[in-house]
Amino acid sequence: MAAHPARRRERLREATLAEIREAARGLLTTKGAAAVTVNAVAREIGMSGPALYHYFASHDDLVAAVTADFLHELTTALETARDAHATGSAADRLLATCRAMRHWATAHPAEFGWIFASPIPATASARRRPGTPRNQAGRDFELVFLRQIEELWAHRPFPVPEDLDPSVREQLRAYSATLGCDLPIEALHVALTCWIRLYGLLCMEVLNQLDFAYSDVGPIYEETLRDLAKMLDLEYRPPVPG
Amino acid sequence: MAAHPARRRERLREATLAEIREAARGLLTTKGAAAVTVNAVAREIGMSGPALYHYFASHDDLVAAVTADFLHELTTALETARDAHATGSAADRLLATCRAMRHWATAHPAEFGWIFASPIPATASARRRPGTPRNQAGRDFELVFLRQIEELWAHRPFPVPEDLDPSVREQLRAYSATLGCDLPIEALHVALTCWIRLYGLLCMEVLNQLDFAYSDVGPIYEETLRDLAKMLDLEYRPPVPG
DNA sequence: TAGATCTTTTAGAGCCTCTAAGGAAACATA
DNA sequence: TATGTTTCCTTAGAGGCTCTAAAAGATCTA
Numbered sequence: 001m002a003a004h005p006a007r008r009r010e011r012l013r014e015a016t017l018a019e020i021r022e023a024a025r026g027l028l029t030t031k032g033a034a035a036v037t038v039n040a041v042a043r044e045i046g047m048s049g050p051a052l053y054h055y056f057a058s059h060d061d062l063v064a065a066v067t068a069d070f071l072h073e074l075t076t077a078l079e080t081a082r083d084a085h086a087t088g089s090a091a092d093r094l095l096a097t098c099r100a101m102r103h104w105a106t107a108h109p110a111e112f113g114w115i116f117a118s119p120i121p122a123t124a125s126a127r128r129r130p131g132t133p134r135n136q137a138g139r140d141f142e143l144v145f146l147r148q149i150e151e152l153w154a155h156r157p158f159p160v161p162e163d164l165d166p167s168v169r170e171q172l173r174a175y176s177a178t179l180g181c182d183l184p185i186e187a188l189h190v191a192l193t194c195w196i197r198l199y200g201l202l203c204m205e206v207l208n209q210l211d212f213a214y215s216d217v218g219p220i221y222e223e224t225l226r227d228l229a230k231m232l233d234l235e236y237r238p239p240v241p242g
Numbered sequence: 243m244a245a246h247p248a249r250r251r252e253r254l255r256e257a258t259l260a261e262i263r264e265a266a267r268g269l270l271t272t273k274g275a276a277a278v279t280v281n282a283v284a285r286e287i288g289m290s291g292p293a294l295y296h297y298f299a300s301h302d303d304l305v306a307a308v309t310a311d312f313l314h315e316l317t318t319a320l321e322t323a324r325d326a327h328a329t330g331s332a333a334d335r336l337l338a339t340c341r342a343m344r345h346w347a348t349a350h351p352a353e354f355g356w357i358f359a360s361p362i363p364a365t366a367s368a369r370r371r372p373g374t375p376r377n378q379a380g381r382d383f384e385l386v387f388l389r390q391i392e393e394l395w396a397h398r399p400f401p402v403p404e405d406l407d408p409s410v411r412e413q414l415r416a417y418s419a420t421l422g423c424d425l426p427i428e429a430l431h432v433a434l435t436c437w438i439r440l441y442g443l444l445c446m447e448v449l450n451q452l453d454f455a456y457s458d459v460g461p462i463y464e465e466t467l468r469d470l471a472k473m474l475d476l477e478y479r480p481p482v483p484g
Numbered sequence: 485t486a487g488a489t490c491t492t493t494t495a496g497a498g499c500c501t502c503t504a505a506g507g508a509a510a511c512a513t514a
Numbered sequence: 515t516a517t518g519t520t521t522c523c524t525t526a527g528a529g530g531c532t533c534t535a536a537a538a539g540a541t542c543t544a
Contacts, residue, residue: 009490009541016491037531050533051492059532116449117359142454165461175455192455196462199451200442207358209445212384213417213434219407220438251510251521258522279500292502293523301501 017055019045024066029110033118038062063118064134070111071137077104078144090152091234095225097148098198099239102221105202113206142195149191149232150183158233160186194228259297261287266308271352275360280304305360306376312353313379319346320386332394333476337467339390340440341481344463347444355448384437391433391474392425400475402428436470 023044027035038059039049056062081100085093105112152158164172164186172185172192183191201224204210205217214220222238229236265286269277280301281291298304323342327335347354394400406414406428414427414434425433443466446452447459456462464480471478 013490038533039531048493049531050494050535053533054491116451138454165465167458168456168461168465171456171458193462193465196443196446196452197439200446201438203445203449203451204438204442207445209358209441210438212380214410214413216409216413219410220435223407223410223435255521280502281500290524291500292504292525295502296522 013055016045020052020055020062021066021069024062025069025111028066028114029108033110033114036063036066064132067115067118068134068137070108070115071134071141074101074104074112074115075137075141075144077101078141082144082148089235090148090155091229091232092237094148094152094232094234095229095237095239097144098225098228099221101198102202102218105206109206112202116203117207145195146179146181146183146188146191149187149194150181152232152234153183153187156233157187158190158231160184160190162186164189190231194231197224197228255297258287262294262297262304263308263311266304267311267353270308270356271350275352275356278305278308306374309357309360310376310379312350312357313376313383316343316346316354316357317379317383317386319343320383324386324390331477332390332397333471333474334479336390336394336474336476337471337479337481339386340467340470341463343440344444344460347448351448354444358445359449387437388421388423388425388430388433391429391436392423394474394476395425395429398475400429400432400473402426402432404428406431432473436473439466439470 020041023041024036027040027044038052038056041062042049042052052062056065078097078100081096082093085096088096168189169185172188176183176185176188181188198221201217201221210217210220226236228234262283265283266278269282269286280294280298283304284291284294294304298307319342320339323338324335327338330338410431411427414430418425418427418430423430440463443459443463452459452462468478470476
């Protein structure tokens with residue numbers, strides 16, 4: 001009947017996989033990370049527990065897949081924000097991208113928190129072994145930022161430090177090699193410094209490490225962006241409301 | 243026999259409590275956060291599982307107690323480093339304190355990671371409710387840093403921004419009130435900015451969010467310290483080896 | 485239509501948290 | 515010293531979890 005009868009099961013399988021991931025995400029957002037268990041997810045989609053092991057080899061695998069989904073979505077959000085300012089200045093594009101990151105993070109706190117504080121710290125080792133989708137997704141995510149810095153540098157180099165620590169220089173060289181990146185080591189260092197400040201601030205916010213003092217981190221983030229603009233020799237422009 | 247016979251059981255109880263906490267820590271460092279279960283801890287000290295519930299009302303309670311222990315130890319490490327430079331300059335004292343923080347964090351990565359990424363994110367809500375020992379310990383920890391900035395400010399004010407965001411100003415006023423702190427709002431803001439950069443960097447390091455580029459974050463931390471010194475108008479001095 | 489393959493189910497081992505009920509020790513008091 | 519109370523620790527067990535094994539049902543291939 002169908003043009004590709006052999007593909008029917010494949011399609012079904014794909015659909016089930018998607019349903020599982022969605023159910024896992026639903027549990028995460030409604031009941032917290034601890035509620036994302038194999039059994040609970042299976043129950044959610046009307047399946048008995050062990051059946052789910054035909055789709056994911058283990059709970060950790062499920063966690064990794066869901067994490068990759070989040071990273072993809074976040075990456076897409078960044079790219080969308082970037083492309084919305086395709087006609088604007090490079091500075092506007094970068095600021096929009098950075099703002100989109102916090103926007104996604106605060107709109108999806110459970111998901112963002114899950115990315116770096118997945119239930120089991122065993123994920124730390126899982127993150128190390130390269131080649132996994134989870135890993136690739138993390139790389140793609142970082143690259144959205146780095147590629148823009150690269151572009152920036154190509155059009156208008158920003159000031160860089162001259163006296164880089166030898167150890168740092170060595171590490172950056174190794175990283176740069178894996179990156180296929182045209183940025184000089186010094187510029188890459190500035191880029192990573194910016195990244196650390198932004199992403200680190202978000203980490204702290206989402207992990208509730210700032211609520212002892214700040215209930216609204218938005219202005220602090222903007223302030224950090226102002227700093228970044230200065231570092232990258234760009235014109236800072238406040239966000240357009242809405 | 244004993245001068246205070248009624249205190250004997252109390253002493254025993256205290257000893258058992260300490261033993262439990264130590265066993266929990268041992269499991270954390272040797273087998274990871276997921277291995278710190280009520281049953282496993284009880285087994286470790288030769289006790290049957292449910293017996294432990296006479297000492298801690300729940301697994302969460304045990305987690306909170308252990309977290310408080312870690313924060314205490316970290317706080318003491320900071321204070322020790324500070325007091326070791328009692329005769330030095332305020333700048334040296336602050337730098338030593340900050341370096342002690344990373345030193346403790348990297349010497350005890352499991353413990354430091356546990357502090358802000360405890361197994362169950364339910365701790366996030368547990369951290370909110372004030373008055374708990376865990377909460378007090380967190381406060382004491384932050385205060386070691388803030389008090390030094392306070393002292394610094396008293397002796398030699400550092401430059402502060404004048405155009406603080408109104409929302410930030412309001413939040414800082416509220417925080418300052420709970421603090422019993424002599425720092426003007428603007429100076430408190432600078433202090434928190436410094437804190438966020440340092441502590442945020444450590445968070446990322448311990449959560450393995452930097453290993454994609456850096457295998458040794460030490461120099462990056464030193465660089466951040468140099469930045470802090472500049473912000474606080476202090477003389478940066480590199481660490482003495484050893 | 486018969487066989488191979490994929491999907492799902494139930495059963496169950498071995499963990500986990502936490503409650504309930506009872507025994508044993510240590511204390512306080514008459 | 516004898517008795518009662520408090521504290522500690524035990525076993526039993528409910529209900530949940532991850533994950534394996536075996537078997538049944540559904541679907542595709544030949």
